[in-house]
Amino acid sequence: MSAGYLLKRLLLAIPTLFGVLVVVFVLLRVVPGDPVTMMVGLTASEEDIARLRELYGFDKPIFTQFLIYLGDVLQGDLGVSITRKQEVLGLILGRLPVTLELSLFAMAVALLGGMMLGVLAVYRPGRGGELVADGFSGLGLAIPDFLWALMFILLFGVLIPLLPISGQIDPRLGFEPASGFYLFESLLIGEFAAFQSVLSHMVLPAVALAIPLAAIIARILKSSLQEVMTQDYILLARARGFSRLRIVLREALQNALIPTVTLSGVQFTFLVGGTVLIERIFSYPGLGNMAIEAVINRDIPLIQGIVLTFAVMFIALNLIIDSTYVLLNPRVRHG
């Protein structure tokens, strides 16, 4: 059943992906007016526009255009960036590891922090633990990641300059990872100076990204733990003389994680989506930063490529969350 469930999810991702392609295509070719004019602005000559039209196939019927686009994408051809004059795919693959690394690190921080707070609130109800958890999740939910980022810049960049607030690594180190994964590779090959620099650059953006997710996880985990703690099997565990910590961690936590995963799953994608702005704020050379540049420069092939890449990442992330759900819940596993 579990393999079947996941297979079904995987197959359902195909129409979603197709829908994404349609939207990406329609978004940038149909609405409203002329994409070429949008790209080159109003100053270009009539001939230039006509030449570009032909070059990008905009003179063909819209359906044909879509088929061509679909064919290209399936072959891994995302077109050429107008401003950078490079293959879009290559540009994206160059930046992707940076964003992935940042997102994964932020997720780990969020999971760890959120779960610790959620458990703390239930383990010590009505006392310091619960108050701290409630206060944190209240603030974390109200303040979006980009405001946290700006506050961190003010705090740790200007008032108490502890951590770097711009870039990904100290450029003087001249560290260029072959894989594109700065943190992993520097650790792997023992470049500790580089590792330290990458890590210190990553802390502020990652924590800013992590706080809203951690707040959501803490809040949902707390309320589902509270719900689970009233169940008969928990009463029974108490009636068996298990200690409270053991009950919370071994009997209740897994049950409470099931709704937590379901309800906070979408927030993981929001975290990844948040990198767009956070990277911009911290001048972090990732995919999101490039996306905003592309929007400002009206580099349509690049925008399409990046939006598509994010969509694929989101779909993959949702699949991973689904499999976590399957792992946690024996009912789905054995259905």
Add this chain to the structure above:
Amino acid sequence: MLEARNLRLALPDRSRKPLFGPAPMTEILRGIDLELAAGESLGVVGESGSGKTSLGRTLLRLYRPTGGSLRFEGRDIATLAEADLRPLRARMQMIFQDPMSSLNPRQRIAEIVTQPLWAFGRDVVADHVPALLERVGLTPALAARYPHELSGGQRQRVGIARAIALQPKLVVADEIVSGLDVSTQAQILSLLANLKRDLGLALVFISHDLSVVRVVCDRVMVLSRGEVMETGPCERLFSAPRHPYTRALLEAVPLPEVDPDWIHGGPIEQEDNRGIGMQIKGTVALVTGTSRGIGPEYVRELAKRGAAKVYAAARDTTQIADLAAEFAGTVEAVELDITDPVQVAAAAERCADVQLLINNAGINHNTGLIAPTSLDNARAEMETNYLGTLAMCRAFAPVLQANGGGAIVNMLSILARVCLPLMGSLSASKAAGLMMTQGVRAELAGQGTTVIAVMPGAVETDMTRDLPPPKMPPADVAVAALDAVEQGEEEVYPGDMATGMAQGLAGDPKAVEKELAGILPQ
């Protein structure tokens, strides 16, 4: 007025839904025949999964049957479209099981009970609501309340008021008292009986509770797995059920009257009806007297059966070094002379995890009572066989209690029941042991400790070397004794000799005594 022939219903079973395509259909109702005259009440009883709730909903066409016919007031409604059904719905109503879910939480009571009226375009006059509420025994003051502000019984009355608002001809009541206390349940049942009589309602009363059905209904239908097992008038069906299922159902109802036999009667799900003793596997045992005789066999058998740990006690532990080595990790040697109170107390402290105590140690001087040697032999036998064993029982009773009850096995002999004059003084000590065993058993019953007396015949050990055959191998005694532990038996007579003598003692004890007396060499 209502007639169903071969009514069938299948619903999709989402739990078995394949990856793609629709979920497979599960047969819920497999051909139900039913008829109901105006003003009649039919009880539908069945256990969970019998399809009784689905039947009620199908009769009111909340579900569309997958086969058969369903006639209401002469008209086949089995496949009628919802729009054509709507005019009929005024004459067929339902009362639901859970009033919390069946009353819209956002509507006031007045709105809930008059909703059917305006849904069918009837005029709602000012005194309609109070009249309806009073009809079901509610004060009109409740009209402005919301459902969550009412008690369970009051909510169910509102459900009834809504159902009778249109003065229907047919009402289906689905488990309407199952969530209520006895006192509230009695009120609702009498209300329903009154309404049925006064309004001439035809009633389909669905319940799992046979006693409740008896109060309300004229006829009853027993349902199991979507099929009718039996149907008939209440008087007949409850007093002379024809179908075995009906009978089983009736017998299973615990009527409120004292009947000590009821609980031990009835079917048992599992054939394997073995006793419920203590599982040796995983337990911690202590065996005394393991240096020779049956003792080592106990240790081996316990190890074989998966005991977690066996304390092998002996006066001289050097003699059991081999045994301890054979089961290293499981068997632990303990130096213990059971006649020494200090050693006994020390053992109880050291072996605080014991759940099974096997008092195997005993001595036998093979002497008669009058003729040979001194009283000292008799005194020594008493000292070990009776007082030593008793000391162990006393020392370990709290240990066993702390470990959840456990069991004590006292190794006696069939000679505890009858004297073999060759071993008269041994017999006396074993008889004392038997009485002690019975006393300890009674005293420890409260703490859940089982106390077992093992009374074998002659066993092939160096103690019995003077005796003539047949003698049973010592390992068999250990097997029989541990079987008894696992099966929760209190007395066990290992071997043919002991079994035969026990039977003889049960029949004619005098004859057995005479026979044994005859063994004495003249």
Add this chain to the structure above:
Amino acid sequence: MTVAPTLAVASLRLDLGHTPILRGVDIDVMPGEVHGLVGESGAGKTMVGKAVLGIAPAGARIRSGSMTFLREDLIAMPERRRRDLLGRQIALIPQDPMTGLNPVLRIDRQMTDPLRLHLGLDRPAAAAKALDLLHQVRIREPERVLRQYPHELSGGMRQRVLIAMAFSCRPQLIVADEPTTALDVTVQRQILRLIKELQETAGTAILFITHDLGVVSKICDRVSVIHSGRILESAGVADLFDFPQHDYTRALMRATPRYDRPGDLLQPVPADLTARLIAEAEALDA
């Protein structure tokens, strides 16, 4: 010579927040006895069980009275000692077999954890013991059941597992809180029989909490009737059913329908009796 009760509850008063729930409850459960505690919803019967087990909800406060288990004070007992007793000497059979088992853990984990904690068994020994326990509650293919999750078992099976778990450490006292209420009658009968047989064999004392007079009459040796947090009547089961002393007991019996006596008209518990009982109970709060 008198035998000490396994569980003695005396004049127990308990508030939930500011609402009195128990108003002086006296119950003695003797060794080897099944003691029924019967009452309607809201009578406080479940709270008695929870108080004994020390698992009353947050906000519950014992105002006065005593609870002793084998002469040990349950109220003043240190937490460590209580946890040591619970599960080993005192066990619970919960009401709802559907929520009584942890849905994400296999049966073997749920059965072996307490065995390892309380009896100090190692993993294989505990597993073997669990297997044997399932045998004892007459579960077919216990090896398979041990590997299953709760949702793969029927309600009756789950209740058997819960019973096996309750008896697993051979406790002196079991609190059974409506253990058969959620079951079909035929399954209920089997479960009642199982509990009774295990109880008789092990000599366990049981506090059997139920609303069902029928069940009480079959399994209990003594019965206490509870209403508004007060024990109205306590008697041997035969005496209670043959000569009920309290008006409420009699009214309860008259309100209970029975299929073999269609002639007896059901009489709801009179409203003035209920009102009187509540007034009497509230008078105790002053």
Add this chain to the structure above:
Amino acid sequence: MADRRGALVSAASDARVLFGAAVLLALIVAAAAAPLLAPHDPLEQDLLASFLPPAFQAGADPVFPLGTDSLGRDLLSRLIYGARVALTVALVAASLAALLGTALGLIAGYFGGWVDAVISRLVDVWMAFPPVLLSIVLVAIIGAGLHSVIIAIVIIDWTRFCRVVRAEVLVQREQDYVASAVTIGLGRWRILWHEILPNLLPLLLVLITLEMGIAIIVEAILSFVGLSVSSDQATWGGLIQEGRLYIHQAWWIMVLPMACIIVSVLGLNALGDGLRRTLDPVMRR
């Protein structure tokens, strides 16, 4: 009537609701009476008075109680006019997104079948886009301006309502009160409208207050990126972007609008949370 008033009283006595209502009221007053409240024209430049600190700091000019920005414009007035933009976006975008999402969610949940399949797939596709990036791209395409911001928020955030409403309808549909409505002959639309929808109202109210907070944030993000309303109009996000450039010399230009956003969102969240707890009759028990 007694009961409904009771619900309102208990809602009003909830500290969260009070705080949230006060914040919302302040926003409304600031937005409606901006010309009366603002001491200066928000666009009036005074280059001689640039980078003046707020009144509680040394070197402040009492004419500019919260200081001035790089062009010497009065910060307080800009914040008050910024509230106008924020509140407009919040109210209009949240209501429109709620309308669209709720309608689709109701239909998908109640009718099921292929309608549900299509709508659910559409939601899936939507959820596959990062909302921030999508709104930036959308506004870039449609062109900057208040309308574009609102349209972008509605296009992106209707799925929030659709998902929650659909799930809740699935729950409500199985309740016996719906079956009971069928037995008294109510039609499908009537059941959806009169029976199910009222049970969703508390949930919707909560979702709308939360969405208002989100809309304020999205508007700020778009202004921050420079894509919202025209750059000379005062918006909180625009102020933050400007303040970020002068963070070392005039922290207040960034911090004050941030505080406005945070207080507004905190207030709206508290309002939603408090309403959820007090308005639901079943939860109120």
